[in-house]
Amino acid sequence: MKNVENGIDTRRFGELLMSSGIVLNDNVCWVTFHSGYDFGYLIKLLSCQDLPEGQAEFFDLINVYFPVVYDIKHLMKFCNSLHGGLNKLAELLEVERVGVCHQAGSDSLLTCCTFMKLKGSFFSGSLEKYAGVLYGLGNESG
Template sequence: MDFVKNNEKGVDAGKFTELLMTSGVVLSDNVVWVTFHSGYDFGYLLKLLTGQSLPNTQAGFFKMIKMYFPTVYDIKHLMRFCNSLHGGLNKLAELLDVERIGISHQAGSDSLLTCSTFMKLKETYFDGSPDKYAGVLYGLGVENGPNSP
């Protein structure tokens, strides 16, 4: 990453946070977040949104995730419940016959592929309802999912 260029031409973190908070996409039960192995991304977003260090415990982290991002599906976690599915996002999309539009590792193309892959996964393996798997970020512990005590 070119930190000098980012400092000169990048988006100011404070302005980004302000826009994110006022956009209606956080703190909303009406928004569904779909991701692929993005625990670090959510950690960064939580740090920006709260202006504080991340919680010291996994339970505290997931409590904040649930508050700011009430409905999150992590495709990498969902794959654990689907026989024969493996690999990264591109491989999964290929296995599900989901076509990428655009160039890999470009935000728009990756976002569209993530959403399209989730929709196909949901239809094919979860009868359209993967609700019980929401709230878990791959690699950060299933014990903090929505069905935990």
């Protein structure tokens, strides 16, 4: 009810997102933490269609709408000493949260800063081979 009264219409949000230039753009890097369901919602919103039944078709759409995606939870699989959720990972990497937990801005900033610290501390060189994988979905072998 609160969203109906104070939120933005989902179709309008999809239109604004599509026209923003941040989707369908391989110059934009999407950084997430265990966000398969979030991308499912965004794909449905952007395509104005039901999600495909198969994972292969789902990932085809991910690659179209979000060409460069890094899921930190997936990256953690290649770092032996790292475990836990985003807050635990940030703590292990000594990344400080700004703001309140589970507020979009604070969580987004923590995700970005944690990704940058993870990249600099554990991955020398390119991360490209880890792109396009969402933790818990599809082929996670890296």
